[in-house]
Amino acid sequence: MTTRPTILDVAERSGVSKSTVSNVIRGGPHVSAEVQQRVLDAVRELGYRPNGLARQLVLQRTSTIGVVVGDLANPFYGELVKLLERYANELGYTTIASNTDGHPEREAARIEALLEQRVAGIALLQFSGNAELLDELLVDGVPLALVGSTDERVDCVGVDETRGLALAVRHLATLGHRRIAYVTSRLVDARTDAARHASFVRACAEEGCAESPLEGATAAAAANDIVAIELIEQLEREGRRVPGDVSVVGFDGIDAAGLARIGLTTVAQPREELAAAGIRLLLERVGAGPAAPPRTILLEPKLVVRSSTRREP
Amino acid sequence: MTTRPTILDVAERSGVSKSTVSNVIRGGPHVSAEVQQRVLDAVRELGYRPNGLARQLVLQRTSTIGVVVGDLANPFYGELVKLLERYANELGYTTIASNTDGHPEREAARIEALLEQRVAGIALLQFSGNAELLDELLVDGVPLALVGSTDERVDCVGVDETRGLALAVRHLATLGHRRIAYVTSRLVDARTDAARHASFVRACAEEGCAESPLEGATAAAAANDIVAIELIEQLEREGRRVPGDVSVVGFDGIDAAGLARIGLTTVAQPREELAAAGIRLLLERVGAGPAAPPRTILLEPKLVVRSSTRREP
């Protein structure tokens, strides 16, 4: 046998029809114990493995969900993808993760590929914000969930960015800082960056602080933890100590931030909840169809104070 | 139209047969420019998207490769998965990444699911070493590639662990260290851990060093960078400075190791080459069939000296 056994081979070997084999494999009804045993034996002897492709084709639905992420090497998203897979698995779904490296064209291409595989739905992790693409997906009725960013038109779960940055800026203001820089990098997706920067500006206004260039600032809020950690590197290379000369606060709450030698004060996102809600939203959408109104879930971020921030002398 | 258009709808709309549609879609031969245009128009107007499931079913082969990884949240593997996907894409393949959390049962289950999806092959990233499982896969003729670990029975690409630990131990010995600890953690897969520990022991013998418990050691070699970084944390929490009181060297070469505040001396693995060779090996196996003898590619690790190691006073 050079080719894989099919359901027909199992049927032949156990002396029943393929419908009966199908019934026992899927735990269907109406199978006598004796026949069941015969079929199971044949399955084992033949090393039969059901063809998921054929099954999904005839069922007209798959239990695969696509996960598209900008940068898998960013541990925050690596962990999110991992959690998304775990929760999906618990509900009987598998995931296909696709990395876009932050390129909108790649993003569109990966989504297209996912759709050709007829995934049940797609979780978008660092969505580029490409409105045209989103429109197409929406008119196509593709079940979608934005995780970690928001858009009124689709289901999404994210952290309250406004509140997160308010937490960060207030913390800095309480420590006496008044001139605060906002720092980002190319690796932060535009959408997230825009949201955080806007929230930063608002928070500054509320707390009586001013956004300043890094050179003149006594503190800095970074777009995320990776940026924050790189910022600390850069600052210290230039001879400005953290937190001695400048305080730094990050966003996300990656593990590395908690290392004693890093000690990054940061606004932590609840990763487990983000993933759990993302999957829940997505699968509810799969069930409800495109007509149901989109929902937004806003989770509470949490300020974790460590040693990268201190009172302005 | 509540259901997705099929190739038949396109055929009808453009007034040709479905084979012709198929021909233009796959860039097949024998299509007049005029018909081609008509078909393309219909595709666009209908928003037709080929059903990859159906195509793969009839083609009897898929262009998906499965990637099973122990811990996606470990940035070394996150990046590896990302690179694997990139190289696979370049060759016209897509990837499905599955996380096992290091559980052998989950590993077997995820592989089974991948096989039911009829993936063309599987890249195993932190393989548990489950010999029974490996046997089954081998007799089934599943194209396999071990990335980052080795086994004579299958294709694999890894770094020369023996050489890597020799580099680490020699470095430490040159600095005057004689009592060296080997440190690991539960999160390191057993297979990798065993290989590295064995290499460590051999290197110690060659360099005239002795493996010592951490308490009495002046230096430590960690199973990987994550362990090394955690070790530094732990050591300093206990009041032993790094590298003042004890030198630490890691393995892998993750980005975090290069941060000034971490400054971890480590044995770096060439990630790009690992990924590129992994995909190449796997796809060549897909082409060559199970009969071809397995190949092992051993890449050279590189010692990167930073500030976590120094001369023993």
Added chain:
DNA sequence: GTGAAAGCGCTAACAT
């Protein structure tokens, strides 16, 4: 309780 038959959407000979 079990089997026969009709597809799911597509590709690939083989006709025309």
Added chain:
DNA sequence: ATGTTAGCGCTTTCAC
């Protein structure tokens, strides 16, 4: 150059 036809492996009525 285009159409016809026979499946790929499976699920699912509907008979028996």
